[in-house]
Amino acid sequence: xxxxxxxxxxxxxxxxxxxxxxxxxxxxxxxxxxxxxxxxxxxxxxxxxxxxxxxxxxxxxxxxxxxxxxxxxxxxxxxxxxxxxxxxxxxxxxxxxxxxxxxxxxxxxxxxxxxxxxxxxxxxxxxxxxxxxxxxxxxxxxxxxxxxxxxxxxxxxxxxxxxxxxxxxxxxxxxxxxxxxxxxxxxxxxxxxxxxxxxxxxxx
Amino acid sequence: xxxxxxxxxxxxxxxxxxxxxxxxxxxxxxxxxxxxxxxxxxxxxxxxxxxxxxxxxxxxxxxxxxxxxxxxxxxxxxxxxxxxxxxxxxxxxxxxxxxxxxxxxxxxxxxxxxxxxxxxxxxxxxxxxxxxxxxxxxxxxxxxxxxxxxxxxxxxxxxxxxxxxxxxxxxxxxxxxxxxxxxxxxxxxxxxxxxxxxxxxxxx
DNA sequence: GTCTATAGCCAGATAGAC
DNA sequence: GTCTATCTGGCTATAGAC
Numbered sequence: 001x002x003x004x005x006x007x008x009x010x011x012x013x014x015x016x017x018x019x020x021x022x023x024x025x026x027x028x029x030x031x032x033x034x035x036x037x038x039x040x041x042x043x044x045x046x047x048x049x050x051x052x053x054x055x056x057x058x059x060x061x062x063x064x065x066x067x068x069x070x071x072x073x074x075x076x077x078x079x080x081x082x083x084x085x086x087x088x089x090x091x092x093x094x095x096x097x098x099x100x101x102x103x104x105x106x107x108x109x110x111x112x113x114x115x116x117x118x119x120x121x122x123x124x125x126x127x128x129x130x131x132x133x134x135x136x137x138x139x140x141x142x143x144x145x146x147x148x149x150x151x152x153x154x155x156x157x158x159x160x161x162x163x164x165x166x167x168x169x170x171x172x173x174x175x176x177x178x179x180x181x182x183x184x185x186x187x188x189x190x191x192x193x194x195x196x197x198x199x200x201x202x203x204x
Numbered sequence: 205x206x207x208x209x210x211x212x213x214x215x216x217x218x219x220x221x222x223x224x225x226x227x228x229x230x231x232x233x234x235x236x237x238x239x240x241x242x243x244x245x246x247x248x249x250x251x252x253x254x255x256x257x258x259x260x261x262x263x264x265x266x267x268x269x270x271x272x273x274x275x276x277x278x279x280x281x282x283x284x285x286x287x288x289x290x291x292x293x294x295x296x297x298x299x300x301x302x303x304x305x306x307x308x309x310x311x312x313x314x315x316x317x318x319x320x321x322x323x324x325x326x327x328x329x330x331x332x333x334x335x336x337x338x339x340x341x342x343x344x345x346x347x348x349x350x351x352x353x354x355x356x357x358x359x360x361x362x363x364x365x366x367x368x369x370x371x372x373x374x375x376x377x378x379x380x381x382x383x384x385x386x387x388x389x390x391x392x393x394x395x396x397x398x399x400x401x402x403x404x405x406x407x408x
Numbered sequence: 409g410t411c412t413a414t415a416g417c418c419a420g421a422t423a424g425a426c
Numbered sequence: 427g428t429c430t431a432t433c434t435g436g437c438t439a440t441a442g443a444c
Contacts, residue, residue, distance in 0.1 A: 008427080026230035027315065030420060040429065045421060107311050109372040111231065116376050124377045145402065150378055150388065151395045154367050157374070162362035165369060168313040170361070172320050173328045174354055184354065191355045198349065199403035212409080234438065244411065249439060 009047050011037045013057060016044075020058045021100040024107060028055075056118075059108060062101050063119045069094050073156065074127035080138055081197055084156065088193040091160045096185055099164050106165060128153070144200040152200070159192045213251050215241045217261060220248075224262045225304040228311060232259075263312060266305050267323045273298050277360065278331035284342055285401055288360065292397040295364045300389055303368050310369060332357070348404040356404070363396045 015037035019028045030051055034041045048054035073087045095102055109116055135149035163170060163185060171181045219241035223232045234255055238245045252258040277291045299306055313320055339353035367374060367389060375385045 024228065024230060024311075024315070026228060029418095031418095041420080042422080042430085043428065046427075049421095051420065103310075103314050106307070106369050106373070107228075107314075110307050110311075110369075111228070113372040116372055120376055125379060128377060128379070147399075148391065148395065151392065151399075153378070154374060154388075154392075155363055155396075155399060157370070158362045158366035159359055161370070162366040163358050165310050165314075166361070166365070168317040168320055169310070170358060172324055173332060174357070175329060175332070184358075187352065188355065188358075191352065192359075195351075195355075195359060195403045199399050203407060233436090235436095245438085246412085246440080247410065250409075253439095255438065 008037075008039065008043065011039070012044060012047055012054070013061070016054050016058050017061065020055055021062070021104045024104075025051075025055050025111065056115075059105075059115065060119055062104055065098070066101055066105060067120075067123070070157070071123065071127060073153070074124070074131045080134065080144075081201070084196055085193040088156070088160060088196070089189045092185065092189045092192070095161060095164050096182075099167075102161050103165050142202060145202055147200055152196075155199075156196060159188075159196065163188065212241075212243065212247065215243070216248060216251055216258070217265070220258050220262050221265065224259055225266070225308040228308075229255075229259050229315065263309075263319065264323055266308055269302070270305055270309060271324075271327070274361070275327065275331060277357070278328070278335045284338065284348075285405070288400055289397040292360070292364060292400070293393045296389065296393045296396070299365060299368050300386075303371070306365050307369050346406060349406055351404055356400075359403075360400060363392075363400065367392065 012033070015033045016028075018036060019033045023029075023032075028051075030041050030044055033054075034044055037043075044051075044054060048057065069091055072090065073083070076083050076087075078086065131153065132149040135144070135147070135152060138144045139146055167181060171177070174181075174184075176184060216237070219237045220232075222240060223237045227233075227236075232255075234245050234248055237258075238248055241247075248255075248258060252261065273295055276294065277287070280287050280291075282290065335357065336353040339348070339351070339356060342348045343350050371385060375381070378385075378388075380388060
């Protein structure tokens with residue numbers, strides 16, 4: 001029984017996602033994808049022509065899931081401190097559930113930086129400007145400290161994502177097993193936004 | 205002239221470093237390493253027996269360069285705020301010069317998390333404790349805000365390293381070319397420590 | 409120690425029957 | 427659409443001459 005008659009095309013994409021995201025483009029094997037999808041190698045080529053094309057489908061998919069979550073920080077009308085709280089909480093929750101996605105995207109973009117131009121569109125350009133001017137306004141009105149908007153954006157994303165990329169290293173340094181590390185990440189949903197707000201808020 | 209008669213073994217390790225760090229274990233080709241070292245494939249096996257062994261030599265080397273720089277944050281006797289300033293400045297300088305190393309280590313540790321146990325020794329365990337108790341002391345004496353020592357450590361490392369891992373993504377989002385992104389990283393040498401200190405310092 | 413030549417394997421891709 | 431069988435090429439690794 002199980003997933004008997006969903007689209008073969010989708011079964012392939014699902015299996016490919018697992019394999020590519022854990023092994024990377026170069027480490028992935030078409031045979032393993034076929035096995036995991038419950039079909040044979042020939043079918044992979046029937047649907048996707050080549051390993052490269054299949055990989056691109058998986059990558060674009062991952063990026064398409066990731067981008068809207070990320071873009072929320074640029075794109076909200078909430079008051080700034082609430083925006084930070086919500087973004088940090090939501091984004092860390094998302095990455096906790098899909099921890100393969102960031103390392104996959106980062107890794108493959110470093111392998112082949114040109115890929116980004118195919119997926120990013122100009123979506124981001126406009127929204128970054130709007131956040132930047134929002135931050136600059138808060139600086140001028142004296143609600144937050146003088147700070148570079150771009151640096152602040154980098155900081156927010158860094159604090160949310162990095163601990164998931166570096167989990168093997170950090171969990172060893174901090175002597176945390178899997179469960180304890182997960183608890184630490186859970187804590188971060190509130191810790192990080194407090195940290196950021198403390199860094200920028202001007203006390204009256 | 206040039207590097208004519210340095211050890212063949214070192215020439216190999218140098219070439220292997222370049223290739224493994226830009227292509228990863230799976231993407232690297234022994235032929236390319238041989239070409240870059242100016243010798244032939246047979247020599248690679250003569251000196252290192254297998255691709256795996258050569259890779260391990262490169263990985264341990266990279267980790268051995270990285271670890272002492274990282275460990276400085278745990279291991280210094282400076283006053284805490286100065287420690288942060290110096291660590292952030294030095295670590296970002298280091299990563300700027302060797303930007304392949306962090307992505308290489310992170311990537312390969314995710315591919316094979318067991319590797320860490322072979323390289324990390326217990327060096328880290330002791331020093332983390334010492335930093336943690338130092339932070340806890342500052343919390344109790346009211347010099348810095350109540351904060352989890354471990355979260356703070358994660359934050360510091362995140363803010364230093366992540367922008368180099370995510371450069372292809374961030375430089376596209378922020379619309380920075382290579383030169384402008386480098387300038388942003390230069391700025392971070394002071395920006396990040398100010399940000400951290402503002403986040404934790406208690407104003408009188 | 410260093411080379412050329414090649415063994416041996418395994419991957420991605422395709423042909424062609426059903 | 428789905429399969430089996432196979433081609434073709436490229437890779438790691440080794441044998442063996444110098």
